Amino acid sequence: MSVNQTVNLDKVQEIIERHGGNKSKLISILQDIQAVYHYLPAEALKTISRLLKIPLIDIVSVATFYRAFSLKPRGKHVATVCMGTACHVRGAPKILEEFERQLQIKKGETSKDGEWSLESVACLGCCAIGPVVVVDGDYHAHTSIRKVPNILKKYRK
Numbered sequence: 001m002s003v004n005q006t007v008n009l010d011k012v013q014e015i016i017e018r019h020g021g022n023k024s025k026l027i028s029i030l031q032d033i034q035a036v037y038h039y040l041p042a043e044a045l046k047t048i049s050r051l052l053k054i055p056l057i058d059i060v061s062v063a064t065f066y067r068a069f070s071l072k073p074r075g076k077h078v079a080t081v082c083m084g085t086a087c088h089v090r091g092a093p094k095i096l097e098e099f100e101r102q103l104q105i106k107k108g109e110t111s112k113d114g115e116w117s118l119e120s121v122a123c124l125g126c127c128a129i130g131p132v133v134v135v136d137g138d139y140h141a142h143t144s145i146r147k148v149p150n151i152l153k154k155y156r157k
């Protein structure tokens with residue numbers, strides 16, 4: 001799936017219908033749309049607004065409140081390197097550089113093939129197991145430069 005994939009509004013409508021066209025299911029609807037596109041395309045949010053009669057601004061507020069949602073195109077896989085103080089002193093900057101080198105993208109970017117996005121975060125709240133890297137929601141503890149290829153391999157299958 002490429003980053004520039006066009007948005008299938010029938011698919012968006014189908015997701016909304018699957019949730020009974022119910023306004024109170026907005027977060028579940030957004031989760032399902034993000035599961036398909038790996039982010040929340042503007043056209044999809046406009047469709048939700050029109051069909052559920054929720055002001056677009058309210059939908060965007062929800063989408064920006066939750067860190068799990070992204071309004072920018074994201075890769076199929078998201079690697080997040082913790083750059084908080086505890087991880088930083090244990091080598092997180094070098095680990096981030098290694099991810100950049102292996103994925104050939106910079107922090108904040110998504111690969112052209114739409115496979116990977118690379119992000120960083122201030123602190124994941126589990127400093128004792130740092131340096132920590134999260135890939136697709138899986139926590140990788142005590143990470144090192146040497147472990148980066150194996151981590152990536154796991155998701156490249």
Ligand code: FES
Nearest residue numbers: 082084087124127
């Ligand atoms: S600094 Fe990385 S988990 Fe806290």
